[in-house]
Amino acid sequence: MFPRNAISLDPRLSAIRDLAGSCGNFADIGTDHGRLGAHMLLAGLCRFAQLTEVSERSLAKARELIGALGLSDRVRFLVGDGVEALEDPPDVAVIAGMGGRTIAGIVERGREILAHARIVMQPNVAAPELRLRLQRAGFRIADEMIAKDGRRLYVVIAAEAGRMELSPEEIEVGPVLLKNRPGALADYAAFKIRVLKKALADAEGAELRRKLGIWEALNHGDR
Ligand SMILES: C[S@@+](CC[C@H](N)C(=O)[O-])C[C@H]1O[C@@H](n2cnc3c(N)ncnc32)[C@H](O)[C@@H]1O
Incomplete structure (x- = not known):
């Protein structure tokens, strides 16, 4: 056994x-x-x-x-x-x-x-x-x-x-997490906020890099 x-x-x-x-x-x-x-x-x-x-x-x-x-x-x-x-x-x-x-x-x-x-x-x-x-x-x-x-x-x-x-x-x-609010939900929310803020910063960075690429190409006479 x-x-x-x-x-x-x-x-x-x-x-x-x-x-x-x-x-x-x-x-x-x-x-x-x-x-x-x-x-x-x-x-x-x-x-x-x-x-x-x-x-x-x-x-x-x-x-x-x-x-x-x-x-x-x-x-x-x-x-x-x-x-x-x-x-x-x-x-x-x-x-x-x-x-x-x-x-x-x-x-x-x-x-x-x-x-x-x-x-x-x-x-x-x-x-x-x-x-x-x-x-x-x-x-x-x-x-x-x-x-x-x-x-x-x-x-x-x-x-x-x-x-x-x-x-x-x-x-x-999550419907049950939202209703029961377990203690770990606060930690999970903090984690999600960090991830989402980083994704937002990366996305904004990508958009700025795209615009920069257009202007740099123009300045170098590629366009
Ligand atoms: C990271 S392991 C997780 C193992 C275990 N379930 C756990 O939670 O500890 C993921 C396993 O899922 C298997 N897997 C991925 N897709 C699958 C599928 N469509 N059908 C069956 N097994 C799959 C992989 O081969 C791998 O061994």
């Missing part, structure tokens, strides 16, 4: 685990190292796991970990793009550690097999686009969290089939 906490999780994966809850058939799409699936099985949070990867090499890492823990008989290792690799519809599907656009594409293509699943997503970027595309694909956001690991902040979103009508503020910040 392995102890419940034989696989410890960092704050990001812990938040994903907390929003996933417990289930029979768990799926981790883009599992890579396989730590989340191993933790879920050892902690009794799921009975069975489908661990998928688009990369055979990445899946080998999960295969090795799960094998070393003696859990291979409760796991299917599947190679393929997104949910297309799954053998059975999962109760909970995690799609984490990718860009929001990649995650949105996986959910849109996998709408039918995910119709009865709780989907837990952790987009590294483009969370607002992911929220909007979830709404358009017929999913509603059921819960959200911000995980903090040192100076790094991660948004985690749980969704289920259903309707929602998000306001522009809810798309940008």
Whole structure:
């Protein structure tokens, strides 16, 4: 018997685990190292796991970990793009550690097999686009969290089939985060303000460089 906490999780994966809850058939799409699936099985949070990867090499890492823990008989290792690799519809599907656009594409293509699943997503970027595309694909956001690991902040979103009508503020910040105002939201807002101000300065700089280029070309007789 392995102890419940034989696989410890960092704050990001812990938040994903907390929003996933417990289930029979768990799926981790883009599992890579396989730590989340191993933790879920050892902690009794799921009975069975489908661990998928688009990369055979990445899946080998999960295969090795799960094998070393003696859990291979409760796991299917599947190679393929997104949910297309799954053998059975999962109760909970995690799609984490990718860009929001990649995650949105996986959910849109996998709408039918995910119709009865709780989907837990952790987009590294483009969370607002992911929220909007979830709404358009017929999913509603059921819960959200911000995980903090040192100076790094991660948004985690749980969704289920259903309707929602998000306001522009809810798309940008997240409907549950906006309503519950968790402590980490202030840190996340400060981070977003820094990123947006820098992008604005870069954009303004680009426009000035474009204008400068026109005048310099004129002065050098290129135009
Ligand atoms: C940065 S890792 C994240 C691993 C793990 N999910 C986590 O959050 O710690 C992203 C993984 O997603 C996989 N991936 C990217 N696009 C995928 C897709 N369309 N289908 C399945 N896996 C994908 C990559 O091969 C990579 O191993």
